[in-house]
Amino acid sequence: MGFFDRMKTLVKGKANEAIDKLEDKNIEAIVKEEIRKMKGEFREAKSAVAKSITLVKEAETKSNKAKEEVDHWSTRAKQALEAGNEDLARKALEKKQEAEKDYRKYQEQVVERRRIADIHKAKVKELQERIEEAEDRQDELIAAAESARATKEINETMSGLGKENASDNLDRLEKRVIKMEAEAQASDELYEDLKKDDLESQFEELENKDSVDDELARLKAEMNKDE
């Protein structure tokens, strides 16, 4: 997994954790909001059903009209034959067959669209049942969530996990005092060392000074001897 993938996973994990915490705190609002959303979806689904039923009605209207045409040309063909006009009867039958073709086509549409509309209606019914169930369980869900949250808080306090408690604070203070004492001791030692260093350097300086004075005296003595 590359660096960016790991970063993404990490950020996502943190975000989800934060959202989970927020959801835990607002469980009642969240449950109610979810039900409100389901009702919105329910109305959308009902509107889709209205559309599919309208399509059925349109196909039914076309089918009924085609059926009327079939009956019309059938009657005309009979009338033409009765009048001994076979050519006219033939033309009427051609029209009747065209209308029959349309009628069959629209009938197929009616069947197919009805099948789809029924599926949509069944889904709406299912959604309605889910909403009713969620509404029935609303109080139960909120109570269960609150109870779980209280249990979690108690467990965290008891086990010392999660939030800091009073005992944690004392431990932390004690450690801090020990650390301060150690730091104080360390600074004493350092001061002693520093003091010691200072004396030694003065002695060294004195020693250095003595050696210069000695050499000067020696030089003077030699020069006097030469004179």
Added chain:
Amino acid sequence: MGFLNNFFNKGKKEGIKERTPFNLQINDIVDYDLVEYQVIGKIKYTEEGYTWYDYHLFDGKDHLWLYAEDDDEIKLGLFQKLSADHELYSKLQEEIPSVIEFNGIKYSLTENGNANLEVEGKVGARDGQRVRYWDFETGNGNQISVEKWGNELEISIGEVVKEGLLEFYPAR
């Protein structure tokens, strides 16, 4: 994620409004007792601040009218216009009595008045038109509605609608 969707959708306005017998719209579907009707017209009646509705329903074959009134309790009825050649038209032409006999059953006058109309879709009436009306009922909820449009009478026979058997599917 659910929460973020909730958060961002909070300010958005509601999409489709839930339908009741008092806010049906043209092209909505009304499913009653296993028959689906399309709303093809709507009349809103008002009389002295009081309001009720008639919806023109069509199932592809029959035309019906769904009546909806909220008078302390919701009253719903499904009406079918009586054929113009029915003898009741000639009986009521001169005067509207307080009791009507139809198919051997007696209907008593319960309400009458004048109402103003607001119309939408196919209703066979004009916006702003006024109508005179008489409502008759039997003891078991069967109803007769008589309306006078100018000089023309319109008689409809109705039955009480069970609200639980009604289902509305909203068009957009």
